[in-house]
Amino acid sequence: MESTFYNYLKKKVLVKSEHLPLLADEVSKRVLSKGELLLSEGQVCKNMFFVEKGLLRLYSIDEDGREHIIQFAPENWFLSERDSLYFGTPSGFFIDALEDTEVVVFDQEFVDRASEISPEYRTYNEYILQNHIRHMQKRINLLIGATAEKRYLDFIKLYPDLTMRIPQWMVASYLGITPESLSRVRRGLSQKNPE
Amino acid sequence: MRTVEIIVPPREPHFVGDGFRVHNFIPGGYRLDMKRMDPFIMLDYNSRHYFPPSEKPRGVGVHPHRGFETVTVAYKGRVAHYDSSGGGGVIDEGDVQWMTAASGILHKEYHEESFSKEGGDFQMIQLWVNLPAKYKMSEPKYQAISNGEITKYALPDGAGTIEIIAGEYRGVKGTASTFSPVHMMNAKLEKGGSAEFSFPAHFNTGLLVVEGSIKVNGGEEVPTDHFVLLENNDTDFSIQAVGENALVMVLSGDPLNEPIAAHGPFVMNSREEIIEAIEDFNTGKFGHLED
Numbered sequence: 183m184e185s186t187f188y189n190y191l192k193k194k195v196l197v198k199s200e201h202l203p204l205l206a207d208e209v210s211k212r213v214l215s216k217g218e219l220l221l222s223e224g225q226v227c228k229n230m231f232f233v234e235k236g237l238l239r240l241y242s243i244d245e246d247g248r249e250h251i252i253q254f255a256p257e258n259w260f261l262s263e264r265d266s267l268y269f270g271t272p273s274g275f276f277i278d279a280l281e282d283t284e285v286v287v288f289d290q291e292f293v294d295r296a297s298e299i300s301p302e303y304r305t306y307n308e309y310i311l312q313n314h315i316r317h318m319q320k321r322i323n324l325l326i327g328a329t330a331e332k333r334y335l336d337f338i339k340l341y342p343d344l345t346m347r348i349p350q351w352m353v354a355s356y357l358g359i360t361p362e363s364l365s366r367v368r369r370g371l372s373q374k375n376p377e
Numbered sequence: 378m379r380t381v382e383i384i385v386p387p388r389e390p391h392f393v394g395d396g397f398r399v400h401n402f403i404p405g406g407y408r409l410d411m412k413r414m415d416p417f418i419m420l421d422y423n424s425r426h427y428f429p430p431s432e433k434p435r436g437v438g439v440h441p442h443r444g445f446e447t448v449t450v451a452y453k454g455r456v457a458h459y460d461s462s463g464g465g466g467v468i469d470e471g472d473v474q475w476m477t478a479a480s481g482i483l484h485k486e487y488h489e490e491s492f493s494k495e496g497g498d499f500q501m502i503q504l505w506v507n508l509p510a511k512y513k514m515s516e517p518k519y520q521a522i523s524n525g526e527i528t529k530y531a532l533p534d535g536a537g538t539i540e541i542i543a544g545e546y547r548g549v550k551g552t553a554s555t556f557s558p559v560h561m562m563n564a565k566l567e568k569g570g571s572a573e574f575s576f577p578a579h580f581n582t583g584l585l586v587v588e589g590s591i592k593v594n595g596g597e598e599v600p601t602d603h604f605v606l607l608e609n610n611d612t613d614f615s616i617q618a619v620g621e622n623a624l625v626m627v628l629s630g631d632p633l634n635e636p637i638a639a640h641g642p643f644v645m646n647s648r649e650e651i652i653e654a655i656e657d658f659n660t661g662k663f664g665h666l667e668d
Binding site: 193194196197198199200301302305306309 | 393405651
């Protein structure tokens with residue numbers, strides 16, 4: 183049976199068929215129960231994760247115990263704590279599973295080796311990294327200057343099915359607003375578009 | 378006389394999907410990168426291979442192409458293909474399918490159903506012919522060329538037949554239309570029969586021995602499944618079948634000499650165009666086709 187990661191390499195990254203087994207067989211899998219932590223604050227993050235099934239979240243907890251969600255990673259997304267992973271610093275973030283989740287686990291060595299074997303992997307890896315930066319830049323811009331409504335609309339465009347899978351307070355945390363403000367935004371939108 | 382630069386043996390085969398067991402000559406072969414045989418930028422050769430009967434047709438699922446043409450030459454077995462423009466058909470033994478992917482197409486190829494159920498010998502060439510920059514984003518199209526439609530030239534003294542898929546042989550024009558000067562022909566030689574060819578010296582020229590074995594300019598014997606890269610030092614050369622009948626794919630093309638940026642099934646001129654292709658593919662602009 184071809185795994186989701188194998189199909190991702192084949193159908194999205196467009197890795198050449200002769201290189202596929204060299205890449206797809208080099209990674210390990212991990213199964214997580216809902217709520218299980220993949221990374222805690224203070225640990226050094228050694229891995230990147232590709233979500234085959236389920237949902238991961240990257241977040242921090244401030245001095246007052248409030249959670250701030252940086253990123254969600256549903257199926258076919260990558261997630262890592264890039265500061266810790268690349269610079270080897272103790273992580274300031276947590277990664278946990280919001281659903282029963284299956285991930286492919288790989289490290290920077292895999293990325294380096296895969297990039298040498300497959301030019302397609304190398305190009306695509308750079309593309310998703312640049313795309314990630316593009317999204318972060320847009321997110322910062324929205325957080326600084328946009329209305330909560332605009333931020334919410336951007337969220338549902340980026341994560342179309344996530345509002346059905348996570349509690350409202352997590353959406354609010356990602357948007358940097360209170361759950362009450364999110365309710366007002368949603369009410370306002372439903373009055374504009376009754377459907 | 379145009380001399381032999383190198384004889385390239387077939388590399389270890391690998392599977393494309395589960396239906397094509399291919400030796401890659403271009404761009405993986407020794408000295409055969411995308412530039413050396415420009416405008417021929419990819420050559421996969423499924424040497425004769427027996428596939429046992431299978432209920433579920435083997436093949437390659439949905440995949441995109443942009444920026445070039447794919448040419449499939451069927452020697453043994455039959456392939457059914459479908460694409461995102463609603464087109465499809467069967468490539469039978471002796472037929473050629475010339476698909477201009479150009480601005481982009483999704484397609485899939487499988488062993489044709491009845492061939493798959495019976496099993497049998499399978500032997501094919503798939504070639505990618507690069508498109509000049511100005512045609513890379515033109516409309517996709519097909520040329521389905523049945524064997525009967527391929528122009529044939531009978532060699533003197535019963536030496537054999539030249540099937541002119543594209544280009545020209547002794548004033549006889551080939552069947553397929555091309556976007557740049559390309560000669561593509563099957564030379565079918567009787568035992569001992571020979572044929573002479575003449576292409577401009579700067580045309581990149583190569584031969585794939587599909588059946589039998591040959592001598593080029595009376596020199597060293599080249600066995601089945603080997604590729605001969607010819608020098609760009611002269612125009613004329615000859616091939617001769619030794620031992621038994623031979624079938625040789627003759628390729629010669631005017632190099633485009635344009636920059637090549639490639640990402641798997643996308644072949645463009647710049648990195649920006651490759652990123653654009655990746656984004657267009659990711660956002661569904663290549664259309665839709667069920668696996």
